[in-house]
Amino acid sequence: MHHLAAQWIVGLLRERSIPFLICGGLAAKGYGSERELNDIDLFVPGEHFASVVQAGQQFVSKAAAHRQEEGWDLTYVQFKYEGIKVEVGNADGSQIFDASHETWVPLNIDFSRYVTVHLLGLELPLMLKDDLVRYKSTLARPVDIEDICAIRDNEEPDNSPSGVC
Numbered sequence: 001m002h003h004l005a006a007q008w009i010v011g012l013l014r015e016r017s018i019p020f021l022i023c024g025g026l027a028a029k030g031y032g033s034e035r036e037l038n039d040i041d042l043f044v045p046g047e048h049f050a051s052v053v054q055a056g057q058q059f060v061s062k063a064a065a066h067r068q069e070e071g072w073d074l075t076y077v078q079f080k081y082e083g084i085k086v087e088v089g090n091a092d093g094s095q096i097f098d099a100s101h102e103t104w105v106p107l108n109i110d111f112s113r114y115v116t117v118h119l120l121g122l123e124l125p126l127m128l129k130d131d132l133v134r135y136k137s138t139l140a141r142p143v144d145i146e147d148i149c150a151i152r153d154n155e156e157p158d159n160s161p162s163g164v165c
Contacts, residue, residue, distance in 0.1 A: 002026075002037050003120040005084035009040065010122055012055050018048040019111045020125065021091075027126045028136070028147035030117040032154025035146060039085035043109045046092030053077045053088075061085065071097040071139045073104055099140040107135060 006026075013020050024041030025033065044052055053064045062078035074094035079086040091109035098105045114125040126132075133151060136144035 001082045001084050002040065003122075005040055005081040005086050006120040006122055006124070008059075008081045009042070009056070009079070009086045009088070010124070013044070013052065016048075016051060016055065018044055018052060020044050020088075021109060021111055021114055021127050022119075022124050023127045023132065023135070024087075025143070025147065026119065026124075027132050028151060030115075030119050030124070030126045031129050031132065031151045033147045033150035035143075035150065038143075039087055041087050041089070043089045043091040043094070045111060046090050049075065049077075049088075049090040049092075056086075056088075059086075071099070071141060073097070074107070096135055096139050098138045100138075105138065 020042050022030070022040075022042050024039070025035065025037050026040050029037065049064070053060070056077070056079045059079040059081050060077060061080035064075065064077035066075045072094075073096070075090040077088050079088070091107075091111070094107040094109060095104045096107050097103075110131075113128045113131060115128060116123050117126050118124075129151065133148055136148050
């Protein structure tokens with residue numbers, strides 16, 4: 001069902017020429033993680049956020065609002081399409097909790113930094129691997145560590161950074 005949810009949100013965004021960046025578990029999957037997806041996470045630029053919320057209104061399962069939860073401090077909306085959660089974050093002002101320093105730090109989503117990967121039957125713009133590993137290392141939740149280890153296991157041996165894995 002993840003492929004149907006991905007097709008729906010990507011279609012909605014591309015019909016409106018809204019730039020987006022895939023992050024989270026789906027991006028990690030593009031770099032070698034094989035864990036089961038919980039949801040589909042992506043960011044859009046702040047100036048397009050309201051348009052996305054309006055376009056997907058019939059599928060909203062968590063209203064667009066600023067929230068601080070699970071290591072995230074951002075404005076996002078959650079849709080549910082074919083039983084799959086699709087979380088779209090407003091990139092403007094988004095922050096994550098730096099677990100090692102116990103402080104909030106800017107996420108700094110850069111829509112010019114991506115790689116296009118074929119996933120779920122679509123060509124998707126993924127957050128660059130280094131950016132993804134950096135933010136997952138900062139959050140350092142168990143699921144993030146699992147993704148980082150899978151990404152590193154999938155790298156060439158001489159490029160594998162040292163760390164938690």
